[in-house]
Amino acid sequence: MPRSVRSSDSTSVGTDGQAALSVRGLEIGLPAGMERANAVTGISFDLLKGKILCIIGESGSGKSVTANAIMGLLPKAISVRAGEIRLGDAEIVGMPDEALRSLRGRAVSMIFQDPLSALNPLMTVGAQVDEVMAAHDVGTRATRRSRSLELLTEVGLPEPAQMLHRYPFQLSGGQRQRVMIAMALALEPTVLLADEPTTALDVTTQAQILKLIREIQRRKGMSIVFVTHDFGVVAEIADHVVVMEKGHIVEQGTAEQVLKSPQAPYTRRLIAAVPHLTATDRVPIEVARREPVLVCEGLMKTYGGGRSLLDKVLPGKVLPGMFLGQKKSVRAVDDVSFSLGAGRTLGIVGESGSGKSTVGRLLTRLLDSDGGRILFEGRDVATLSEAEFRPLRPKIQMIFQDPFASLNPRSTIGTSLTVGPVAHGTPYAKAAEEARALLAHVGLDAGAFDRYPHEFSGGQRQRIGIARALMFKPKVLVADEAVSALDVSIQAQILALLDRIQRETGVSMIFITHDLRVASQICDEIAVMQKGRIVELGPPSQIFLDPQSAYTRELVAAIPGE
CATH class of the missing domain: 3.40.50.300 (P-loop containing nucleotide triphosphate hydrolases)
Structure with missing residues (x-):
């Protein structure tokens, strides 16, 4: 006891x-x-x-x-x-500060909760790992580069030799988290502080990282x-x-x-409050609309290809920290098709880099697709110009994976929540009243309206992101890792809130997550993605009890605590 x-x-x-x-x-x-x-x-x-x-x-x-x-x-x-x-x-x-700087990285190191805000957007991944060692005068430039490559390999990043030359914005959320882990382990400190280091990771990568941390801890007595x-x-x-x-x-x-x-x-x-895997299919919500509210047909998105701009402007000139030459083409979304009914929730699951978040950004037109159709209420929005799509934007809202990066640090929470509705014609007084009510619904106190993003914890910022998306009363809500930063009790409350809102309003949801336990509780159907393609699509009872794909079986087997 x-x-x-x-x-x-x-x-x-x-x-x-x-x-x-x-x-x-x-x-x-x-x-x-x-x-x-x-x-x-x-x-x-x-x-x-x-x-x-x-x-x-x-x-x-x-x-x-x-x-x-x-x-x-x-x-x-x-x-x-x-x-x-x-x-x-x-x-x-x-x-003293100087003594503290000497200890950081060498004696004690930290993996931060929010990798995007902790990484320098103007430095390549390799340069940032190198900087940790250079700050303590460890090794030569060549040995530090070799060590950086070894660390990126060790934390499971794909194509680590090329990853050295990439920038944080070119990586998925899970990949950025792994870069942070590599930096923290660079000098093999005696004490490691890990602040939510697996929050942004899919279940298979999470299992790998936990195993890696445990192995290093045992080998070095960390x-x-x-x-x-x-x-x-x-x-x-x-x-x-x-x-x-x-x-x-x-x-x-x-x-x-x-x-x-x-x-x-x-x-x-x-x-x-810990979520557990359930293979029981949800009871469908009764809605008047029969036809799908959103249909994707053969959606395509490719990143990279061609030569970089700097290589065209400065041919043959090698700049420190820059990767020039032929850029590799990556098919992030490859012939993705599905339909979403009114009042239904489609879960999209898969490993980091599988294309889940890219699909969400294509649906909200934050990215332009390279092919295929996105039919919203029967209209192909993929071909619309930004001006044509702007009136439809409030109807398709997104809850972002990284709440800190998506909130304006110079604006109060009240401003962030009301600026959109006010721009679309809602009187400020009404928008402010709705914003305060939504903040209360997602578990924040009344004073949150007048505070700034940096005054909140990571989980609290995620709740603000959810409230902001709901301000527009959307018909389609794209939730990109909407509960990944939340503790289990608040996570349960937010899932219950989303379920209640869906049953009250009939809103349809695309629920992107790496947590299969959460997906099993809130989704009517689940699409499993691997390397840009949907490898399996079906209800939770099929996905978790009788998975047809070997990849799906691997994901289910890696769920922690199950």
């Missing part, structure tokens, strides 16, 4: 072992006017050498703030008010703090678990104790 540890209890699990990292009585203050006074209050725990400690809790519980405090990366608006953070013999709290909201991941990787709620530790113990015999009511609620 695990011991329920309150934040006021300074005794930590495993104090009889040698700690690589010790946190004692940590208190981190928040600016005035926030939901609570402190991000974390009086938390204490130990990370034992050679062990993996998982910190789990809802969005806004203080998990990521704690990890950033250990790295000495807290923003100026918040600060450590009390407590100690000891990394080996070094005290992090109050350490100690890992693993921040996650996925109890399936906790079950597979954790030695010890810390459960956080609203800045407090409510329970901690071994993984077996916390998962099998949770003592805190909050822990039991979180475990009960």
Whole structure:
């Protein structure tokens, strides 16, 4: 039976072992006017050498703030008010910036939750991995390049030699996350902080990354703090678990104790909210419309091909960090066809880079297709000009995978939610009223309307993205990893919210996800994509109980915790 540890209890699990990292009585203050006074209050725990400690809790519980405090990366608006953070013999709290920079990457490294905002958009992947080593004067340029190639291979990126020359915007969300993991492992630190490192990854890649982290941890005796909201991941990787709620530790113990015999009511609620694979088909929603609201026929999209612009302007000139010459052609979407009925949800699942998100962007005309038809209410929108499509854009809305990148950092949340409807003729007062109501529906307090994106956690920003898409009362909602950044309890609430909205309004949904457990709960049909093609299409009962494709069987077998 695990011991329920309150934040006021300074005794930590495993104090009889040698700690690589010790946190004692940590208190981190928040600016005035926030939901609570402190991000974390009086938390204490130990990370034992050679062990993996998982910190789990809802969005806004203080998990990521704690990890950033250990790295000495807290923003100026918040600060450590009390407590100690000891990394080996070094005290992090109050350490000079120069000493902290010496530790980062070498002694302690971090995999960040949001890879797009953490990567430099103006530097190639290879240059960014190289920079980690160059900052600590490790190796020559040639040896660092060799090490970069080795790391990209190790984290499972396709064609790593070419990946060295690509930029973050050219990669899928999962691929960017793997680049972050490669950078964090470059100097093989003794302590690794992983803040939701598998959130953007499909199940097969997630399994590979978890195996990779575990292998490196065992080989090097590395100690890992693993921040996650996925109890399936906790079950597979954790030695010890810390459960956080609203800045407090409510329970901690071994993984077996916390998962099998949770003592805190909050822990039991979180475990009960974990999604499980269900092969039961959904009860169809009764709708008046019989014909499909959206039909795709032979949809095509190819990236690359031809020679780069710089190669045409500066033939034969090799610029540092730039890849010139013939660019490889990649068929991202290859002859994709499906139909979506009114009030129905089609799930699109597959590995990172399979073309899922590209399909979503084609449907919303954020990308132009190279072939095929997109029939929205019988009209081919693929051939329309931007001016012709603009009046239809509110009817096909998208919830983006990366909420931070899709929100304007200089605009309040209220502005981001109301600017679109106001531009289409809705009075501001009415748009603001609807925005506040939607923010409440997705679990945010009334003060969120006047705050800025950087003041929210990753999961909270995802909820804002969902509210913004619903502002237009769309007929088709394209949800691109809409719940991937959410903890399990909020994820369950958002899925229930989407289901309720669909039943009330009859909106049709394209639900793009790498989490097959979520897809099984909300989708009427599931399309499995591999390398740009749909390899299997059918109801959940077929996909999960009697998969016809070997690739589908591989995906189902890789689901964590099942």
